[in-house]
Amino acid sequence: MPSDPFTPGVVAGRLSADEIAENFQDLHPPLNDHEAHVAADRCYFCFDAPCATACPTTIDIPLFIRQIATGTPEAAARTIFSQNILGGMCARVCPTETLCEEVCVREVAEGKPVIIGQLQRYATDRLMAAGTHPFSRASDTGKTVAVVGAGPAGLAAAHRLAMLGHAVTIFDARPKGGGLNEYGIAAYKATGGFAGAELDWLLGIGGITVEYGKKLGAELALSDLEDRFDAVFLGIGLAGVNALALEGSGPEVVNAVDWIAEMRQSKDKTDIAVGRDVVVIGGGMTAVDAAIQSRLLGAGNVTMAYRRDRAAMAASVMEQNLAASKGVRIVCNAAPKALVASGVLFARTETRDGQLVDTGETFEIAADQVMLAIGQSLAGQPDLALKGRKIAVDEHGRTSRPGVWAGGDCASGGDDLTVTAVAEGRDAAMDIDAALSA
Amino acid sequence: MADLTSTFVGIKSPNPFWLASAPPTDKEYNVRRAYEAGWGGVVWKTLGEAGPPIVNVNGPRYGAIHGADRRLLGLNNIELITDRPLDVNLREIKSVKRDYPDRALVVSLMVPCEEEPWKAILPLVEETGADGVELNFGCPHGMAERGMGSAVGQVPEYIEMVTRWVKQYTRMPVIVKLTPNITDIRQPAAAAMRGGADAVSLINTINSITSVNLDLFAPEPTIDGAGAHGGYCGPAVKPIALNMVAEIKRNAETADLPVSGIGGVTTWRDAAEFIALGAGNVQVCTAAMTYGFDVVKEMISGLSQWMDEGGHESVASVVGRAVPNCKDWQDLNLNYVTKAVIDQEACIKCGRCYAACEDTSHQAIFNEIDGVRGFKVNEAECVACNLCVDICPVEGCITMRELALGEVDERTGKKVEPYANWQTHPNNPAARAAE
Numbered sequence: 001m002p003s004d005p006f007t008p009g010v011v012a013g014r015l016s017a018d019e020i021a022e023n024f025q026d027l028h029p030p031l032n033d034h035e036a037h038v039a040a041d042r043c044y045f046c047f048d049a050p051c052a053t054a055c056p057t058t059i060d061i062p063l064f065i066r067q068i069a070t071g072t073p074e075a076a077a078r079t080i081f082s083q084n085i086l087g088g089m090c091a092r093v094c095p096t097e098t099l100c101e102e103v104c105v106r107e108v109a110e111g112k113p114v115i116i117g118q119l120q121r122y123a124t125d126r127l128m129a130a131g132t133h134p135f136s137r138a139s140d141t142g143k144t145v146a147v148v149g150a151g152p153a154g155l156a157a158a159h160r161l162a163m164l165g166h167a168v169t170i171f172d173a174r175p176k177g178g179g180l181n182e183y184g185i186a187a188y189k190a191t192g193g194f195a196g197a198e199l200d201w202l203l204g205i206g207g208i209t210v211e212y213g214k215k216l217g218a219e220l221a222l223s224d225l226e227d228r229f230d231a232v233f234l235g236i237g238l239a240g241v242n243a244l245a246l247e248g249s250g251p252e253v254v255n256a257v258d259w260i261a262e263m264r265q266s267k268d269k270t271d272i273a274v275g276r277d278v279v280v281i282g283g284g285m286t287a288v289d290a291a292i293q294s295r296l297l298g299a300g301n302v303t304m305a306y307r308r309d310r311a312a313m314a315a316s317v318m319e320q321n322l323a324a325s326k327g328v329r330i331v332c333n334a335a336p337k338a339l340v341a342s343g344v345l346f347a348r349t350e351t352r353d354g355q356l357v358d359t360g361e362t363f364e365i366a367a368d369q370v371m372l373a374i375g376q377s378l379a380g381q382p383d384l385a386l387k388g389r390k391i392a393v394d395e396h397g398r399t400s401r402p403g404v405w406a407g408g409d410c411a412s413g414g415d416d417l418t419v420t421a422v423a424e425g426r427d428a429a430m431d432i433d434a435a436l437s438a
Numbered sequence: 439m440a441d442l443t444s445t446f447v448g449i450k451s452p453n454p455f456w457l458a459s460a461p462p463t464d465k466e467y468n469v470r471r472a473y474e475a476g477w478g479g480v481v482w483k484t485l486g487e488a489g490p491p492i493v494n495v496n497g498p499r500y501g502a503i504h505g506a507d508r509r510l511l512g513l514n515n516i517e518l519i520t521d522r523p524l525d526v527n528l529r530e531i532k533s534v535k536r537d538y539p540d541r542a543l544v545v546s547l548m549v550p551c552e553e554e555p556w557k558a559i560l561p562l563v564e565e566t567g568a569d570g571v572e573l574n575f576g577c578p579h580g581m582a583e584r585g586m587g588s589a590v591g592q593v594p595e596y597i598e599m600v601t602r603w604v605k606q607y608t609r610m611p612v613i614v615k616l617t618p619n620i621t622d623i624r625q626p627a628a629a630a631m632r633g634g635a636d637a638v639s640l641i642n643t644i645n646s647i648t649s650v651n652l653d654l655f656a657p658e659p660t661i662d663g664a665g666a667h668g669g670y671c672g673p674a675v676k677p678i679a680l681n682m683v684a685e686i687k688r689n690a691e692t693a694d695l696p697v698s699g700i701g702g703v704t705t706w707r708d709a710a711e712f713i714a715l716g717a718g719n720v721q722v723c724t725a726a727m728t729y730g731f732d733v734v735k736e737m738i739s740g741l742s743q744w745m746d747e748g749g750h751e752s753v754a755s756v757v758g759r760a761v762p763n764c765k766d767w768q769d770l771n772l773n774y775v776t777k778a779v780i781d782q783e784a785c786i787k788c789g790r791c792y793a794a795c796e797d798t799s800h801q802a803i804f805n806e807i808d809g810v811r812g813f814k815v816n817e818a819e820c821v822a823c824n825l826c827v828d829i830c831p832v833e834g835c836i837t838m839r840e841l842a843l844g845e846v847d848e849r850t851g852k853k854v855e856p857y858a859n860w861q862t863h864p865n866n867p868a869a870r871a872a873e
Contacts, residue, residue, distance in 0.1 A: 045729045070705040075739040
């Protein structure tokens with residue numbers, strides 16, 4: 001008998017392939033021409049625009065929106081890509097509600113921002129659909145750069161370096177490139193194999209070779225890369241998963257990032273097992289993504305449990321509301337204590353004098369599957385100075401080792417956002433170029 | 439990548455976008471920033487003769503027409519020529535031109551309609567190293583009351599006379615800026631040409647009252663309870679300007695006279711349209727005053743993209759391309775028959791096309807399809823007026839289908855025949871008379 005949302009345990013195929021496909025459709029369907037023109041018309045072309053300042057990659061947002069308004073979305077796309085070569089993915093996954101759109105003067109004045117993210121997607125989709133690459137390479141400099149990690153930071157660095165005429169080799173531990181774009185982003189935010197298509201399109205600049213299945217600390221040694229290349233950029237992300245030791249037994253426990261990565265690679269997701277009662281532990285974007293996608297796969301009851309209060313959640317209000325709209329229950333001030341036969345035992349918490357403390361009360365939430373989404377950490381780091389738990393870098397992305405730069409989630413400084421990773425990769429590339437040209 | 443460089447009456451600029459003589463070009467500070475933003479050239483705000491500076495009103499100088507959402511559609515002003523001392527302007531012009539040799543810098547001039555003041559000011563401008571002069575025969579307010587600006591531009595004999603003086607006393611290229619407040623733009627253009635002008639620029643602003651304050655019963659902008667007519671500009675005036683440019687380019691006498699197109703240029707497309715009608719470059723003011731100097735970046739990228747897509751290698755290669763297609767009504771093909779078609783998939787059933795056609799046109803749209811609300815063209819009544827296309831809120835929903843040669847027009851019951859115009863039409867008494 002096929003399973004359904006009421007089937008107990010952790011099982012695959014709670015919904016049909018068609019139902020799953022329907023559930024995982026584009027979160028924001030693309031704008032058509034008319035919608036884009038109406039949306040673009042709302043932009044005031046502000047002076048020293050707050051939106052552009054809020055963008056980690058400093059895209060000239062008023063200009064690209066005006067280029068859409070005047071019927072040249074391709075020119076708009078060039079404006080975007082000149083600052084952010086992953087502008088297509090960022091248009092889909094950026095938390096615009098806490099970046100450009102939050103400070104849009106129309107958000108401040110009316111509570112209705114210009115829909116910058118969707119307009120960016122309109123423009124970038126148009127240019128990418130043409131199948132052409134908008135930039136060309138400078139003449140060959142004869143310099144070589146190794147980029148470790150084919151995620152947003154590594155790709156942004158590689159593209160900029162290739163554009164400047166350097167020969168780039170990207171190494172990635174996984175069998176596919178894209179990093180979190182390919183393995184981590186919620187499926188409904190980048191439908192249609194967008195991450196892979198964007199990678200292929202980006203490589204259209206030329207001058208970049210990619211070697212998969214090469215992991216730093218395993219197949220690759222940093223000292224070896226330093227010998228073979230004129231410069232090294234590390235964009236290795238946070239490959240480690242923070243552990244949470246819970247006593248007891250009962251529900252199955254998985255790491256949310258691993259579960260999402262497996263789901264992202266599944267063809268129609270009917271083979272992805274999910275609980276009837278799922279508890280996701282964490283308060284960030286990964287927790288939201290795991291919780292929502294559990295529901296979309298047919299989990300009956302999904303609870304996101306976060307140990308602090310709602311205001312402290314890393315997931316934006318928009319993400320929280322999205323989770324709620326998909327039927328995810330968010331429980332705050334719930335610190336996991338132990339696994340029990342029917343689920344998870346939580347201690348109720350509160351904040352006293354800035355300290356999170358248990359109140360002494362406990363309660364249980366039913367679960368047959370528990371997903372841990374309590375953060376990732378640097379794994380297999382080479383011999384480099386750290387700042388906190390990340391690779392220490394200066395404002396140019398330089399690490400403690402001369403000739404080695406780092407950016408993205410693995411490096412200190414900046415939020416763990418795709419767009420921040422792109423900015424850091426791009427800026428490190430400019431510094432590498434300056435160093436190699438000196 | 440298309441070549442956007444422009445050479446207009448021998449004056450080179452990296453693109454054909456110049457700032458028109460107006461407040462944005464009134465001083466060195468602005469002009470430097472304009473060049474940094476990417477403008478190819480500027481026409482410095484009009485200089486008057488030496489002496490006590492010009493005085494402006496100290497109340498509002500501008501009035502505006504807005505669309506929904508406060509989009510500025512038309513702007514009216516009662517500002518006069520520069521109110522800064524002549525020597526200060528000249529010193530600044532020299533300084534800017536020295537630092538931006540690749541950009542066009544033309545100086546607008548307006549002095550009394552006598553030979554001496556023109557003779558006096560020209561060497562001073564020449565000394566700055568400016569690329570040329572533009573004679574302001576266009577401003578319709580204030581200065582016109584003193585016998586300058588449009589007061590000169592409305593009398594072809596004066597235009598010719600002053601232009602001749604200026605050509606006599608300077609080596610610089612001379613552009614004559616025309617007022618649209620006349621009945622036939624070809625007359626002042628021809629007069630400028632006879633006087634030796636290297637080019638004309640048009641249009642200057644149009645006499646206007648933008649609105650009336652209904653509490654004060656006074657025109658806006660209101661100065662202490664009263665208002666004077668101003669000069670109207672901005673997107674609203676573009677169609678008038680386009681026609682005037684076309685009139686000059688279609689006229690055999692003035693067809694070869696270079697034109698600098700002015701009037702509501704806001705986007706790359708506006709500029710391309712002026713250029714297609716024969717303008718060698720364009721001048722912009724209101725768009726910069728509304729959005730700031732950075733607006734030129736869109737004009738540059740858009741024109742460049744359009745030229746690339748169309749395979750147009752240079753600006754010069756598209757100048758005047760639409761002029762041969764600008765005709766008189768009597769030359770239009772009366773046997774060209776089209777019928778409106780409503781795309782039922784795209785139609786949102788608002789019924790605006792029906793109201794327009796039923797109430798004000800030809801009763802050529804049905805308001806029911808198979809007994810339910812829906813809108814469909816009745817080809818037996820449709821005269822192809824295009825009103826439904828223009829008022830439909832859904833772009834591309836209503837289109838015009840061209841009837842093929844030999845196809846029967848249901849309205850007339852006649853087959854579509856080859857080209858024929860009014861000049862040979864049987865109903866035309868003049869046509870009969872010619873036989």
